[in-house]
Amino acid sequence: MLSIKNLNVKLEEEDKIILKGVDLEVEAGKVHAIMGPNGSGKSTLSYVLSGKGGYEVTGGSAELEGKDLLEMEPEDRAAAGLFLAFQYPVEIPGVGNMTFLRTAVNAQRKSRGEEEMSAAEFLKVVRAKAKDLKIDADMLKRPVNMGFSGGEKKRNEILQMAMLEPKMCILDETDSGLDVDAMKLVADGVNALRSEGRAFLVITHYQRLLDHIKPDVVHIMADGRIVKTGGPELALEVENNGYADILAEVA
Amino acid sequence: MTQPATQLTATEAMIAELQMPDTGWSKAARADALGRLRAMGLPERRDEYWKYTRPDTLIAPVAPKAAVFDNDEKPLFDDVDRLKIVFVDGVFDADASDDLTGEGLTIERLATATSDLHWARDFYGTLETNGQTPVARPLAALNTAFATDGVLIHVTGVVSKPVSLIYRHLSESSDAILHHCIKMDAGSELTVLENGPAAARFNKVMEVDVADNATFHHVRTQGRDHERRAATHIFARLGAESLFKSFTLTVNGVLTRNECVIELTGDDASAHVAGACVGDGVFHHDDTVFVTHDAVNCESRQVFKKVLRNGAVGVFQGKILVKAGAQKTDGYQISQSLLLDDDSQFLAKPELEIYADDVACSHGSTSGAIDEDALFYLRARGITKAEATNLLTLSFLAEAVEEIASEEMRDEINSRVAAWLERHRS
Numbered sequence: 001m002l003s004i005k006n007l008n009v010k011l012e013e014e015d016k017i018i019l020k021g022v023d024l025e026v027e028a029g030k031v032h033a034i035m036g037p038n039g040s041g042k043s044t045l046s047y048v049l050s051g052k053g054g055y056e057v058t059g060g061s062a063e064l065e066g067k068d069l070l071e072m073e074p075e076d077r078a079a080a081g082l083f084l085a086f087q088y089p090v091e092i093p094g095v096g097n098m099t100f101l102r103t104a105v106n107a108q109r110k111s112r113g114e115e116e117m118s119a120a121e122f123l124k125v126v127r128a129k130a131k132d133l134k135i136d137a138d139m140l141k142r143p144v145n146m147g148f149s150g151g152e153k154k155r156n157e158i159l160q161m162a163m164l165e166p167k168m169c170i171l172d173e174t175d176s177g178l179d180v181d182a183m184k185l186v187a188d189g190v191n192a193l194r195s196e197g198r199a200f201l202v203i204t205h206y207q208r209l210l211d212h213i214k215p216d217v218v219h220i221m222a223d224g225r226i227v228k229t230g231g232p233e234l235a236l237e238v239e240n241n242g243y244a245d246i247l248a249e250v251a
Numbered sequence: 252m253t254q255p256a257t258q259l260t261a262t263e264a265m266i267a268e269l270q271m272p273d274t275g276w277s278k279a280a281r282a283d284a285l286g287r288l289r290a291m292g293l294p295e296r297r298d299e300y301w302k303y304t305r306p307d308t309l310i311a312p313v314a315p316k317a318a319v320f321d322n323d324e325k326p327l328f329d330d331v332d333r334l335k336i337v338f339v340d341g342v343f344d345a346d347a348s349d350d351l352t353g354e355g356l357t358i359e360r361l362a363t364a365t366s367d368l369h370w371a372r373d374f375y376g377t378l379e380t381n382g383q384t385p386v387a388r389p390l391a392a393l394n395t396a397f398a399t400d401g402v403l404i405h406v407t408g409v410v411s412k413p414v415s416l417i418y419r420h421l422s423e424s425s426d427a428i429l430h431h432c433i434k435m436d437a438g439s440e441l442t443v444l445e446n447g448p449a450a451a452r453f454n455k456v457m458e459v460d461v462a463d464n465a466t467f468h469h470v471r472t473q474g475r476d477h478e479r480r481a482a483t484h485i486f487a488r489l490g491a492e493s494l495f496k497s498f499t500l501t502v503n504g505v506l507t508r509n510e511c512v513i514e515l516t517g518d519d520a521s522a523h524v525a526g527a528c529v530g531d532g533v534f535h536h537d538d539t540v541f542v543t544h545d546a547v548n549c550e551s552r553q554v555f556k557k558v559l560r561n562g563a564v565g566v567f568q569g570k571i572l573v574k575a576g577a578q579k580t581d582g583y584q585i586s587q588s589l590l591l592d593d594d595s596q597f598l599a600k601p602e603l604e605i606y607a608d609d610v611a612c613s614h615g616s617t618s619g620a621i622d623e624d625a626l627f628y629l630r631a632r633g634i635t636k637a638e639a640t641n642l643l644t645l646s647f648l649a650e651a652v653e654e655i656a657s658e659e660m661r662d663e664i665n666s667r668v669a670a671w672l673e674r675h676r677s
Binding site for chain 1: 622623624625627628629630631632633634635636638639642643645646647648649650652653
């Protein structure tokens with residue numbers, strides 16, 4: 001599904017190298033987790049894959065189902081099936097959440113040459129999915145993320161994911177700022193979307209989220225590289241011993 | 252006041268081109284206005300109040316021509332049940348207008364209301380005169396002296412049907428001067444709609460007296476003609492517990508100066524004045540607002556948003572004056588521009604002058620580009636860059652548009668802006 005080879009990335013504005021040869025293969029139907037200390041490049045990886053400006057790829061490749069992601073505009077990557085759940089969802093005053101969702105769904109459909117969803121059909125689908133995430137009518141009506149609590153913002157990200165039905169979902173520290181109940185709700189939302197044709201890349205600091213979203217593979221990232229890959233037990237090792245042991249071991 | 256010879260000449264040259272209508276009761280007010288105009292002189296470039304907007308074409312004896320702009324857009328407010336009053340190049344069009352009758356109000360025309368005992372005799376020009384201090388507004392005095400027509404509305408009750416003033420522009424050299432008087436009795440309610448380009452050059456004054464507990468809503472759009480020019484003034488006085496809300500959308504127009512002068516004279520009154528404008532290329536838009544708090548516990552809001560590109564220029568001069576004794580005043584003022592490129596310009600002069608010690612006043616002014624983080628967020632959801640830019644532009648204007656009370660009209664205004672954005676994609 002997602003194939004990253006020797007990806008090297010620096011900041012556009014300064015000579016700071018962030019990713020130093022990342023290799024990663026995420027297969028369809030699998031959940032991969034990336035853990036790592038602050039500043040290891042986890043969020044940068046998610047931004048570069050989804051096309052945020054400010055980064056320069058100096059080497060390597062990233063493909064989604066064989067298509068070169070790095071050549072595409074952000075909106076085309078989304079239409080191709082890539083989705084990033086933001087660590088900090090952006091507030092947009094004056095644009096209703098519902099309008100935003102419908103514009104996004106139809107923009108992707110249009111880009112793929114599919115028919116747009118009618119207003120009535122859209123409403124039906126969005127209401128059902130919002131209900132599962134305990135998102136009420138008021139949250140749908142309000143401007144995008146305006147006045148939402150941290151938990152509401154993250155649930156809204158998952159609602160967008162559920163509506164857009166992407167193939168490759170990247171969750172960037174979706175657990176940050178969530179209490180236990182909110183995390184459970186978000187995790188249930190993600191788990192409901194797990195399927196054979198869909199893959200997940202879950203970026204997190206803590207093992208806690210991985211209790212709820214059980215990964216198939218866990219990677220440890222440090223200083224711009226993936227330094228260790230293993231099963232779910234690797235996350236537990238981090239939880240118990242911190243990163244120091246692992247980093248010492250690979251150094 | 253002594254004026255330089257050039258200014259004197261310019262003022263007299265303009266006056267020589269105009270004819271004072273002979274309408275009986277308004278004679279004294281017109282003569283008074285002419286005297287005031289001569290004393291203050293027409294605006295000049297070196298006048299502080301005209302520092303950011305060149306008055307030249309507004310004071311030229313003959314109006315610069317403006318091509319009539321054809322567009323196939325559905326007329327604004329078409330689905331609103333309203334009382335239509337149509338002026339074509341400043342001339343009343345009886346055939347296109349509805350009967351000037353309605354529940355809760357009387358409507359007459361300035362040009363034909365000739366009775367000597369008319370209520371407007373003691374009204375016409377009075378709010379305009381008050382609004383001349385502390386800053387002179389000569390184009391408004393000129394209007395009072397020479398207005399050829401307008402409507403005189405006396406509101407006695409709650410009027411459900413909006414009065415809709417429609418300004419058509421058919422002659423490329425028209426130079427229209429209209430003056431409206433709206434007198435609202437205590438507890439009355441009225442909505443006034445205005446739309447259309449009006450004329451090649453349009454000078455308009457609207458005087459509104461909102462008595463205690465009365466409510467006045469005003470929604471205006473200034474027509475899409477690219478070459479039109481306009482200098483407009485609203486003068487409003489607010490009584491106790493009254494509400495005044497005015498919103499203006501300006502789309503295109505080579506030069507527009509909208510002045511709004513509001514005086515809160517009764518306790519617990521509320522005045523909101525808002526404007527949204529979108530300009531591309533040869534476009535100069537000036538919002539000049541002066542709000543005076545002269546009573547206790549009043550609230551005022553000024554919300555002005557400008558979207559500018561390809562060298563368009565936006566100006567905001569806004570003042571809140573809180574007089575001694577106007578305690579518990581809540582004054583808010585925001586002026587912002589969204590510059591869609593490096594060629595456009597926004598000039599802002601926000602002012603607060605406060606003589607009371609128990610007030611809450613805030614003002615802010617910003618200029619900026621589209622928020623890159625928000626743009627990326629939308630694009631990451633599959634929305635194209637162009638469409639995302641349009642959404643964020645509507646988002647930027649939202650605080651001003653939300654000042655319109657009617658949801659139906661808000662939607663209509665938003666759809667007009669969206670259509671403009673669609674036509675002016677980068």
